[in-house]
Amino acid sequence: MNNFSYLQTSQAKDATAAVAGTKGAAFIAGGTTVLDLMKLNVENHSQLVDINMVPFKGIEQTADGLRIGALERMSDVGEHPLVVQNYPVISQALLLAASPQLRNMASIGGNLLQRTRCGYFRDVAFPCNKRNPGSGCPAQEGENRNLAILGGSKACIATHPGDLGVALAALDAVLLLENAKGKQRRVPLVDFHVVPGNTPQRETVLEPGELIVSVTVPAAAHARKSKYLKVRDRASYAFALASAAVGLDVQSGQIRSARVALGGVGTKPWRSVAAEKILTGAPATEATFRAAAAAALRDAQPREQNRFKVELAQNTLVRALLELSAA
Amino acid sequence: MENEPAFFETSPTPGVVGKPLNRVDGRDKVMGKAKYSAEYPLPGLVYGVLKTSDIAKGRVQSIDTSLAMKEPGVVQILTHLNLPKLAKTPNDPEGKKAIGAPMGFLPMTSDVIHYAGQPVALVVADTFERATQAAALVRVNYAAEAPIAAYTDKRARLFNPEKIQDGKQDGYTRRGDAQAALASAPIKLTATYTHAINHHNPMEPGATTAIWEAPDRVTVYESTQGVTRTQKALAAYLGLPQDQVRVITKFLGGGFGCKGSCWPHTVLTVQAAKAVGRPVKLVLSRKQQFTSMGHREDQTQTLTLGASKEGKLLALIHEKTSTTSPWDNYAEANSKIINLLYDSPTFESHYELGRANVMTSTFTRAPGEAPGSFAIECSMDDLAYQLGIDPIEIRLRNYAEKDPSTGQPWSSKSLRQCYARGAELFGWSKRNPKAGATRNGRLLVGYGMATASYPVHNSQGTARVRLYADGHAVVQAGATDLGTGTYTVMTQVAADSLGLAPDKIRFELGDTKLPTAPNSGGSVAAGTVSSSVYMAAQDVWERLTKVAIKDPKSPLFQAKAEDVTAENGRLQLKKDAAKGEHFMALMKRAGMDDIEGSGQGKYGAGYETGRPSNPAGPQNNTESEAKHSMHSFGAHFCEVQVDPDLGTVRVTRWVSVHGAGRILNAKTARSQIIGGSIFGIGAALMEATARDPHYARYTNADLGDYHIPVNADIPDMTVEFIDEHDPYINAMGVKGIGEISMVGVTAAVANAVFHATGKRVRDLPITPDKILSTKSV
Ligand SMILES: Cc1cc2nc3c(=O)[nH]c(=O)nc-3n(C[C@H](O)[C@H](O)[C@H](O)COP(=O)(O)OP(=O)(O)OC[C@H]3O[C@@H](n4cnc5c(N)ncnc54)[C@H](O)[C@@H]3O)c2cc1C
Numbered sequence A: 001m002n003n004f005s006y007l008q009t010s011q012a013k014d015a016t017a018a019v020a021g022t023k024g025a026a027f028i029a030g031g032t033t034v035l036d037l038m039k040l041n042v043e044n045h046s047q048l049v050d051i052n053m054v055p056f057k058g059i060e061q062t063a064d065g066l067r068i069g070a071l072e073r074m075s076d077v078g079e080h081p082l083v084v085q086n087y088p089v090i091s092q093a094l095l096l097a098a099s100p101q102l103r104n105m106a107s108i109g110g111n112l113l114q115r116t117r118c119g120y121f122r123d124v125a126f127p128c129n130k131r132n133p134g135s136g137c138p139a140q141e142g143e144n145r146n147l148a149i150l151g152g153s154k155a156c157i158a159t160h161p162g163d164l165g166v167a168l169a170a171l172d173a174v175l176l177l178e179n180a181k182g183k184q185r186r187v188p189l190v191d192f193h194v195v196p197g198n199t200p201q202r203e204t205v206l207e208p209g210e211l212i213v214s215v216t217v218p219a220a221a222h223a224r225k226s227k228y229l230k231v232r233d234r235a236s237y238a239f240a241l242a243s244a245a246v247g248l249d250v251q252s253g254q255i256r257s258a259r260v261a262l263g264g265v266g267t268k269p270w271r272s273v274a275a276e277k278i279l280t281g282a283p284a285t286e287a288t289f290r291a292a293a294a295a296a297l298r299d300a301q302p303r304e305q306n307r308f309k310v311e312l313a314q315n316t317l318v319r320a321l322l323e324l325s326a327a
Numbered sequence B: 001m002e003n004e005p006a007f008f009e010t011s012p013t014p015g016v017v018g019k020p021l022n023r024v025d026g027r028d029k030v031m032g033k034a035k036y037s038a039e040y041p042l043p044g045l046v047y048g049v050l051k052t053s054d055i056a057k058g059r060v061q062s063i064d065t066s067l068a069m070k071e072p073g074v075v076q077i078l079t080h081l082n083l084p085k086l087a088k089t090p091n092d093p094e095g096k097k098a099i100g101a102p103m104g105f106l107p108m109t110s111d112v113i114h115y116a117g118q119p120v121a122l123v124v125a126d127t128f129e130r131a132t133q134a135a136a137l138v139r140v141n142y143a144a145e146a147p148i149a150a151y152t153d154k155r156a157r158l159f160n161p162e163k164i165q166d167g168k169q170d171g172y173t174r175r176g177d178a179q180a181a182l183a184s185a186p187i188k189l190t191a192t193y194t195h196a197i198n199h200h201n202p203m204e205p206g207a208t209t210a211i212w213e214a215p216d217r218v219t220v221y222e223s224t225q226g227v228t229r230t231q232k233a234l235a236a237y238l239g240l241p242q243d244q245v246r247v248i249t250k251f252l253g254g255g256f257g258c259k260g261s262c263w264p265h266t267v268l269t270v271q272a273a274k275a276v277g278r279p280v281k282l283v284l285s286r287k288q289q290f291t292s293m294g295h296r297e298d299q300t301q302t303l304t305l306g307a308s309k310e311g312k313l314l315a316l317i318h319e320k321t322s323t324t325s326p327w328d329n330y331a332e333a334n335s336k337i338i339n340l341l342y343d344s345p346t347f348e349s350h351y352e353l354g355r356a357n358v359m360t361s362t363f364t365r366a367p368g369e370a371p372g373s374f375a376i377e378c379s380m381d382d383l384a385y386q387l388g389i390d391p392i393e394i395r396l397r398n399y400a401e402k403d404p405s406t407g408q409p410w411s412s413k414s415l416r417q418c419y420a421r422g423a424e425l426f427g428w429s430k431r432n433p434k435a436g437a438t439r440n441g442r443l444l445v446g447y448g449m450a451t452a453s454y455p456v457h458n459s460q461g462t463a464r465v466r467l468y469a470d471g472h473a474v475v476q477a478g479a480t481d482l483g484t485g486t487y488t489v490m491t492q493v494a495a496d497s498l499g500l501a502p503d504k505i506r507f508e509l510g511d512t513k514l515p516t517a518p519n520s521g522g523s524v525a526a527g528t529v530s531s532s533v534y535m536a537a538q539d540v541w542e543r544l545t546k547v548a549i550k551d552p553k554s555p556l557f558q559a560k561a562e563d564v565t566a567e568n569g570r571l572q573l574k575k576d577a578a579k580g581e582h583f584m585a586l587m588k589r590a591g592m593d594d595i596e597g598s599g600q601g602k603y604g605a606g607y608e609t610g611r612p613s614n615p616a617g618p619q620n621n622t623e624s625e626a627k628h629s630m631h632s633f634g635a636h637f638c639e640v641q642v643d644p645d646l647g648t649v650r651v652t653r654w655v656s657v658h659g660a661g662r663i664l665n666a667k668t669a670r671s672q673i674i675g676g677s678i679f680g681i682g683a684a685l686m687e688a689t690a691r692d693p694h695y696a697r698y699t700n701a702d703l704g705d706y707h708i709p710v711n712a713d714i715p716d717m718t719v720e721f722i723d724e725h726d727p728y729i730n731a732m733g734v735k736g737i738g739e740i741s742m743v744g745v746t747a748a749v750a751n752a753v754f755h756a757t758g759k760r761v762r763d764l765p766i767t768p769d770k771i772l773s774t775k776s777v
């Protein structure tokens, strides 16, 4: 970890100005990603701008749906009755993530900006296109068991490791962003993260110094009846090998609307419109779910060690839909 | 052994030994008062941080420390260019032997790089943070060569070593003609098992605090399983007499074998303290822990069984191939347990090694026995299914009434009782013999079991007792408490041996100033140190008896020494207990403030033969001279529930029953068995260090990505011990339990997975991908 300066402010405009105007500066919220990566020398920020005093707070039902301030903690959001009752997939995604200690520190905004667990990325002795553009991607022919089968490129196959983004991708969440000029814009979560292509160092559409202010999730029947299923190497405290965020509105056995996103398998939270198309209007049966799962994984490009994820992700999705429709 | 008193005879009254006494050091640990090796705030202390190699093979072309030296607070940067010269290094066989080094290579003695993570510089600064920052600023230019990552690499040179483990084990063993027996056996089974790289990952990483008290005298607070072994190693490295090196380990946060030897970072820290003339503390980072203190090697085993149609073994042939370092022929000796667990008339084993750019692997909890038991216990399960025989029954049909590998009778063996009691506690009789036939909703339910065994390694040690006339005692032995309860059980043994309450005893350990005890490794500590303490107490009684029989005012005046015994702190006549007095009365009258005694405890073959051997380690050859073969035995029973679509395996019930001699403390013993079983469940289901095949460098060297079990992975566990009285092993009748607790665990889990799914996964760990990709048989 390098030496850095530290600035704390309660004003969004001071924070955005500081980060936009200082080379190498970054925000720090819970610090569970940014400090981890600085200790590994993967990130070397010259300044950390502490935004925990910025009042991006609140977990509330608005006319648009659920609004969550970007600085709310994962544990507070996950346990909030409004979220538990009306957006169970979000609550479950949060509470199945990390550990209680991490969830008590980690913020909603920070969670969406967590970085891959690719072992090559996290060790500066290795080449890695994401960390050091142009240096190569040893994961393609190396230890890629936990890496992505969807959305990868020759340059990078790093998984987006988070859970929350998957639930938000399923439920059409929209992020409110604010830049250094005080200008705000809205970006759907599914457009917020980008696939690596030839520029794996670029992971989101966030501009330098731009802040996530809040997340809005529209209310819907498929949000009230929703579920997150996470499969991992141990019973708790592990990233997903595969996960599924699903929402269903079923009326007399017919699916009226469906939402599907996959985690642990994509280079970004992986919404599957193809699966949703198959589900919508079809009977809520295992056969339908199987067909949807096959569609969701049709474009999968597995590598040697992560081939199992093609089957695992389908089974995870089918199971999530079965359990949700039976509930 | 004939002349030695035994605890059974001298302490017949029920005391505190065996009781579930709470840890005597528990309060200090909870209060943060227990000081670990990195917690001594010595005046002038400075902090060392290692800079380790990015590459796995090649040379250091140049090191630029100029930027790092400019950082505030930096005191010194050591590299191969300025490391103070050592009297000996392990770089040659003679030096390695003298040091007792676990690895035939000391980094920073030349520019050569043999493995990723090898130390290339040691930065010393006035704070840990500054040293860390400066280490990042040291610029190393490497001339890199293509490394070899494992024996599986096509370029790896494979060879059959004549000996493994510095000559301690044969690379080839043969008993009878296994090939001929196999050729004519009606049933033949061959299976190949692989085991991932595992790291010990004790909670407390490797840590050294070194202070030179004088130009030729050094004190080292070290995170080690044996202060004496570290002392000897450092004395050899430094060219100092052993008594000029003092090693202290008051508390240890786990070891599991990785702290059983003196590794490079320790001597490098001692040299750094010499170079800067101030005490230096160095703590390995979690990432460095993965490349500093060894690991369990990646390995493949092929086991071939020949059997009769009734399931009686006729032949066993075992082959193991594993990765070793560029210099050492290290391999866990898997074949030993396979050679003795069942009554097979023939046996053959071969070791094959492949050199790669890795550090030398080392003993990891139940070294050899753990992976060896995986192979034999899964294969016995296969045999049972193939013949339609119950897995316990197949084991009983091959029950070894004596040690098949040596022909010696067992000193004690309660394995039959372990099977029976374990089966009863577990409800084994409810098992549907058919695999893949028991369901709980979507989940497949499986029962599996496996046998455990671990040797009583020959060892010895000494202890000192100082008994005070006011009724308390200080008891000392240079042993280590790995966190498992040595302080507590030795307090119990001293209490009963001296007839005092446990709170009247202070037990001191972990210092080379104290009488020498063996390394806490190979499960020798409890048996050896308890015997030493007990013998030291007997010495005190003998001395006091001499005083009593000469004292006209004593009721024992003019009694014969051999007629006197000690019970509950009283010296009294064996035949007439009323005739005697308490030691406090005797000592007060004699004007004695205190009295000291010392004793030597022998463990294992040395106890039976009366010929002790090397106290610093469990390996020796006295064992073949003993009349008996000495082992603990046990059985693990496991229930798993497997999700066939998602590939997840959960252990839902667990029963372990062991026969391990006298149990010194019901609570700490239970915790040991639970801990070892969890260690094994980790190896069975999730633990695997990934080494990149091209860079020979780990890609998951942290506890976020190297998975060990969390609470949610572990069910309530049932642990029981069979009452076992073994008079041949030591004065206390104690066998160790630290290692046997993990033996057979991976097989019990894998066998349960097979019973649940009909899938035989022979490649550890059994992660969801392997459940999905393995076909049912
Ligand atoms: C061992 C371990 C296990 C984990 N397991 C899981 C898991 O299972 N599932 C899961 O989902 N996550 C997991 N995580 C990740 C964890 O959830 C994230 O680290 C956490 O959510 C990040 O939030 P933070 O507030 O601490 O972010 P920080 O570390 O403070 O910030 C992360 C990044 O976001 C930026 N940032 C923070 N807030 C804002 C904002 N409002 N606007 C713009 N930029 C911002 C920072 O500059 C930084 O670049 C795990 C982490 C660890 C260390």
Ligand code: SF4
Binding pocket: A116, A118, A119, A120, A121, A127, A128, A129, A130, A131, A136, A137, A138, A139, A140, A147, A155, A156, A157, A158, A200
């Ligand atoms: S997958 Fe991406 S993050 Fe991993 S090594 Fe390749 S470029 Fe780097």
